[in-house]
Amino acid sequence: MDIVIIGGGVIGTSLAYWLADKSKLAVTLVEGNANFAQNGTASFASAGLLTPAAAIGTNPAITGLIKRGFDLYPELAAKLRRDHPELAGTGYFELDQLRIAATEAEEEELHRRQEWYVETGLAPEARWLTPPELAEVEPLVGPNFGAIIFKGGLVRPPWLTRTLARAAAAKGVTFKSGNPVTNLLVENGQVTGVQLQDGEIIEAGKVVVAAGAWSGVWLEQQLSKLKIVTPGLKWSQKVMPVRGQLLAVLPPPGTSPLRHILAGAGGYGYPRADGTVAFGATEEHEAGFEVAITPDGYSQLIAMMKVLAPSLLTAPVSENWAGLRPGAKDGLPLMGELPQLPGLWLATGHFRSGIVMAPSTAELMSEALINGSPEAIARLKAYNEATQF
Ligand SMILES: Cc1cc2nc3c(=O)[nH]c(=O)nc-3n(C[C@H](O)[C@H](O)[C@H](O)COP(=O)(O)OP(=O)(O)OC[C@H]3O[C@@H](n4cnc5c(N)ncnc54)[C@H](O)[C@@H]3O)c2cc1C
DSSP, X not given: OOEEEEXXXXXXXXXXXXXXXXXXXXXXXXXXXXXXXXXXXXXXXXXXXXXXXXXXXOOHHHHHHHHHHHHHHHHHHHHHHHHOTTSOOOOOEEOOEEEEXXXXXXXXXXXXXXXXXXXXTSSTTXXXXXXXXXXXXXXXXXXXXXXXXXXXXXXXXXXXXXXXHHHHHHTTOEEEESOOEEEEEEETTEEEEEEETTSOEEEOSEEEEXXXXXXXXXXXXXXXHTTOOOSSSOHHHHEEEEEEEEEEEOOOTTOXXXXXXXXXXXXXXXXXXXXXXXXXXXXXXXXXXXXXXXHHHHHHHHXXXXXXXXXXTTSOEEEEEEEXXXXXXXGOOEEEEOTTSTXXXXXXXOGGGHHHHHHHHHXXXXXXXXXXXXXXXHHHHHHHXXXXX
16 A cells, blocks of 8 residues: 555545545545544534635635635536536535624724735635625625625535545545554654554555544654654644534525625624525634533524524524534644654644645645655645744
């Protein structure tokens, strides 16, 4: 085996698909759960909003990765649909976004942000809507001070993840599930493979950790067993679970349908294919690995709804769910080969934007993994300097 990928979330399955599409390398992906995008993982719970201008800072390394991911989606979705009409697909569709100013202070800040979107080319079409203009295009929004409107999109993350897995399998990737990787195997300072819970050994010169929120703890255990010292924070602090809760409501008949993705009040709202409208998400840094719905989380989501779409407050709640994001320092993912252990690669810590960044992560990582493309390695190096990997 050339490459083993640990973790069958959107990051692992995207990478498997890209590697299979662009090379003849022998790739195995190991997923610990019985199912891909299983309840509790980020790729199960995720809202699936695609934004070229996700609000996670202005670091050009990350904004470039987000924009590239956003730009890759239309073609990726069409290709998966064309090659695999029998699969569920990705649920991809384009939908404009509204970033709403709920206060006067936010209005000022969002005017600056709109200029930044245009200047940086992240969303060159971004423009400002006054409150009356906003009321006309999106009647559900509550009292406001205007909004930025710009391009966006949506996918259904569990469909996307499972479709990528099936499409990668059709291209020759071996998949194993229900059998977590328990040991990293190393000889003479070089990765030689992995061992699974049932004892099976898979030999491989390169192992990619794409284990989502579980990556940090797993890496800490393995590196400490191997007595490999790395600088900076403990691994369990470099990638940590950050719980997110969402809820969906069923608007009563006759309600004006939601025509945009709404963002504001620290959250977002978006329409779903089943006619419900979902609101998310909490950002809980202290919940550990507990996947739970809580009264406090529920109250936070209701507070977001009050600002974003107050007329839906009386609509019955149809669903309430949670998942664990792979939170990394400053929200910046960790990607590339660990300098202290040749053969150990990371693709993790995508925090709140892992869906939009999945194709660009897979593209960049596969270029580096397939033939050590100097350009890709240089980009990863520059990126890692920015993220202090
Ligand atoms: C509530 C919520 C809303 C979100 N909304 C958005 C959004 O709108 N847009 C966006 O771009 N992003 C969003 N995100 C973020 C995005 O979903 C994540 O960044 C992305 O799904 C991370 O994917 P992943 O593959 O790294 O992790 P995961 O999907 O968690 O997958 C990791 C996998 O690794 C497996 N694993 C762990 N340990 C092992 C092991 N030892 N052996 C084998 N397998 C193992 C796990 O079982 C799991 O299946 C959201 C996340 C959440 C939780």
